[in-house]
Structures are given as C-alpha cells and as structure tokens.
Amino acid sequence: MRTGSATASEDFEPPALGEPYLLTPGPLTTAYAVKQTMLRDWGSWDGDFRAMTADLRRRLLALTGDTKSEFDCVPMQGSGSFCVEAMLGSFVPRDGKVLVLANGAYGLRAAQTMQYLGRAHTLLDKGDYLPPRGDEVAAILDADPAITHVIAIHCETSSGILNPVAEISKAVYSRGRKLLIDSMSAFGAIPLDINDIRYEAMVSSANKCIEGVPGFGFVIARKSELEAAKGRSHSLSLDVHAQWAAMEKTGQWRFTPPTHVVAAFLEALRIHEAEGGVAGRGARYERNRDVMVAGMRALGFETLLSDRWLSPIIVTFFCPAHANFAFDRFYELMKEKGFIIYPGKLTVVESFRIGCIGRMDEHVMRRVVDAAGRSLAEMNVPDAAPPRTALDERAKLAA
Structure with missing residues (x-):
C-alpha cells in the first residue's frame, strides 16, 4: 500500500501497462x-x-x-x-x-x-x-x-x-x-x-x-x-x-x-x-463528479438529472443531437485516450454514463473532460447539446 496523501495526484495514476481508467460503476480502476x-x-x-x-x-x-x-x-x-x-x-x-x-x-x-x-x-x-x-x-x-x-x-x-x-x-x-x-x-x-x-x-x-x-x-x-x-x-x-x-x-x-x-x-x-473511511471516500467522489459535470456541461453536454439528484457514483448524459455524433465512435475515441465509459440504459432517449468512482481524483476527471472535447472535435461535432425532445421529456417528467 502506498503511503502519503490520499489525494495526491500521483496516487491516482493508471495501472501498469497503460491500462485505461474504467469510468463505470464497477468493476472499476483499482490501486496497484x-x-x-x-x-x-x-x-x-x-x-x-x-x-x-x-x-x-x-x-x-x-x-x-x-x-x-x-x-x-x-x-x-x-x-x-x-x-x-x-x-x-x-x-x-x-x-x-x-x-x-x-x-x-x-x-x-x-x-x-x-x-x-x-x-x-x-x-x-x-x-x-x-x-x-x-x-x-x-x-x-x-x-x-x-x-x-x-x-x-x-x-x-x-x-x-x-x-x-x-x-x-x-x-x-x-x-x-x-x-x-x-x-x-x-x-x-x-x-x-x-x-x-x-x-x-x-x-x-x-x-x-x-x-x-x-x-x-x-x-x-x-x-x-x-x-x-x-x-x-x-x-x-x-x-x-x-x-x-x-x-x-x-x-x-x-x-x-x-x-x-x-x-x-x-x-x-x-x-x-486511510482515506478517511466513508466520509473521505465520499468527498473524493463528490469532487470527481463536480469537476467532471462542470467540464462536460461547458462542452455542451446535458445531464439526465437535476443537480438535486445527481449521485457521486455515476452520471448519465444525453447523447448530442448533432448528426455526426455516434456513441460507438465516441466510445472508441475515449478508449484510445485511456478512458472506458459506459453505455446508457435509458429507454426513452440515447444516453451514456461516466463513473466517478475508482482509483482516480479530480485531476483525472479533468483529463476525462479534455478527452471528451478532443473526441468531439475528431468526430466534427461542434455542439454537444442533446435533442430538444430529450430536454422536453426531462422537464415533463421532472415537473
């Protein structure tokens, strides 16, 4: 087990052999x-x-x-x-x-x-x-x-x-x-x-x-x-x-x-x-979520849920409406950059998920956002906004 700060960025490097981070709700990235x-x-x-x-x-x-x-x-x-x-x-x-x-x-x-x-x-x-x-x-x-x-x-x-x-x-x-x-x-x-x-x-x-x-x-x-x-x-x-x-x-x-x-x-x-038990682990995951969600929203992505119900475990995003966006291609581009994301499970609209748990911190989550932005650019998707129907459905059901 490593010693030192539980939040130091060097403690959250990917495992040996360049394995990708698992941005899923488990299995997840584990410590060496x-x-x-x-x-x-x-x-x-x-x-x-x-x-x-x-x-x-x-x-x-x-x-x-x-x-x-x-x-x-x-x-x-x-x-x-x-x-x-x-x-x-x-x-x-x-x-x-x-x-x-x-x-x-x-x-x-x-x-x-x-x-x-x-x-x-x-x-x-x-x-x-x-x-x-x-x-x-x-x-x-x-x-x-x-x-x-x-x-x-x-x-x-x-x-x-x-x-x-x-x-x-x-x-x-x-x-x-x-x-x-x-x-x-x-x-x-x-x-x-x-x-x-x-x-x-x-x-x-x-x-x-x-x-x-x-x-x-x-x-x-x-x-x-x-x-x-x-x-x-x-x-x-x-x-x-x-x-x-x-x-x-x-x-x-x-x-x-x-x-x-x-x-x-x-x-x-x-x-x-060593990280501080439930409180320490939860605080890191919350910071992971906050940094990642803010960055993804800055790219134009929208979360399925309002902030009130967002967990620090995994976040669902609507897929962009742009005609050039295809989730399978986005998935592969993110994987090439070292991040495995998670398909959506919604029945009404197209979506995908990004996990906040596992052996990673906010510095890693900033790299996730950067990878998402570069992947959109490679797909020639200038706007990650979801379909209007998805936002309307969210507003109707959340009312």
Whole structure:
C-alpha cells in the first residue's frame, strides 16, 4: 500500500501497462497495491484465510456504526445480483409481500427476482428521472396491509440517481414494515449508518465503492433476521442463514471462496480507512463528479438529472443531437485516450454514463473532460447539446 496523501495526484495514476481508467460503476480502476495482493495463493480451509474472513466481516460491520452487536456480516460468493437474490430469498417469508421501489434497471431487476422466487410483490416504477419518495411509499403501505417488506435501491446506477433512503425508511417503519436496501453502488462512500437509517438488511459488492475486484458481495443484516431466515431460502447456494451459520461455527465459507478477491478486498479496506473511511471516500467522489459535470456541461453536454439528484457514483448524459455524433465512435475515441465509459440504459432517449468512482481524483476527471472535447472535435461535432425532445421529456417528467 502506498503511503502519503490520499489525494495526491500521483496516487491516482493508471495501472501498469497503460491500462485505461474504467469510468463505470464497477468493476472499476483499482490501486496497484490491491492488484498486487492477488499474487499469492491462499488455502480456503487454512487458519490464515479464516482469519482474513473474520477480519473482513469485522471491518465491514464497522462501516455501519453497529456498536451494539445487533448486526452481522455475511459474505457471499458471486456478483451483486447474487446477493440481492440471496437477501430477498432469505429474509422475505414465503407468505410475505414486497413493495419494490424502482427508478431504473436495478429496481426492475429486483422485481424480476421476486417473480423468479414466486413471491408476492408490487412495483412502484418512477421511471428514469425521479426517486421514490416517502409519502408515496406511505400511501402504498396504507392501501395494502399485506405488504411486509420494502426494497429500495440506494443508488440507481442506470440513471445515476441517489435515492432518499432515509425518508423511505421513516415511512416504512412508521407503518410497521421492514426495509431491505440494495446499496450495491453506494456503500462505502454514501453513509448508511444504522443509527441514522433503520433497515433490516443491506447488500453491497466487493468491486464498488470499497474499490476491490469482482468475485463476492456481502449481506449485512440484523442477527434476529438472520436467525429467522433458517429454512426459508429457495436456494442451497444463496441461503444467507446457512452461510452465516457455517461461518459462525467454523469460520469458513460453505463453498469454495474467492480467496484472491478476499485478499484484495482487505487491502482495499485498508486504503479506504486511510482515506478517511466513508466520509473521505465520499468527498473524493463528490469532487470527481463536480469537476467532471462542470467540464462536460461547458462542452455542451446535458445531464439526465437535476443537480438535486445527481449521485457521486455515476452520471448519465444525453447523447448530442448533432448528426455526426455516434456513441460507438465516441466510445472508441475515449478508449484510445485511456478512458472506458459506459453505455446508457435509458429507454426513452440515447444516453451514456461516466463513473466517478475508482482509483482516480479530480485531476483525472479533468483529463476525462479534455478527452471528451478532443473526441468531439475528431468526430466534427461542434455542439454537444442533446435533442430538444430529450430536454422536453426531462422537464415533463421532472415537473
């Protein structure tokens, strides 16, 4: 791990061999020290690796503010979506009903997961531009007493919107229901302290704001919910209670763990702590966003969202209306300049996304803006303004 200032520009140089920066919501650009830890092999049953797993669980719990030992952390093999399915399948009773709050692809994926699970659910779909609000949640819960749980997406990365989970939580618990949070792309940079926001369980992933590499996610849940989940899961491998029980008894993962990924994640956690934890990481990402958004707007680009809802995780931009602009060409030109951006996921208008997370700072983001400007010039696109219809649609839906 490098020492010195956590914000010095030399700490945010691209990795060896000229690899591009990943301007995505994860996988993302990682520190060299994180990569370096994966050069060693670990025995999955060995005491040293069991100690690593215990350390991982303890450090993640510390990020939630759990001083009363009411919660526990259960790492799970697989991608973030594996963990979301594990959470829903383990903590929602088979006779329960879930209100799914959606304003993008990942809320809709949660609803799709409920369909696969064959468990009752209802969907509040706010589209791409707006978050679900507490009063809307309250009204739905009042109208449907069968709803037992609500699932909210902390940061919806298909649009880049940061959802108001605090007010959603108040609405949920004032009506005696339970909240589950998909904090996949926010945990580690956006506060989710259990002393400020009540929830039963949340999930996140190794390759997001902690800046590790893909391979596992984790469920942080109340111990009472973990105990109640025994025998409830629809799946052998996605049974959160069974994984928790095995780790509590043996310190081991039930099935082959991603040993190298765990080692990398522990190094990423050490870097995260050195940067100032959630507050320090979040502050850097916010500065990344502010510098990048200001620069892109100066080029004529428009953000999908108003400033109020822009997350410091990823930002969606409308594609320019100019006839010479083609996203595929823009993507390749940006990649040639050392930056991999992200296609859009909107259904109404053409868009693309630029991530603010990963091992980079505001100096890198200025280079991103410069690369975007040079790419537009190479495409002979003098104006990055979006189609008038896109702005009209944004204004109509945001009204």
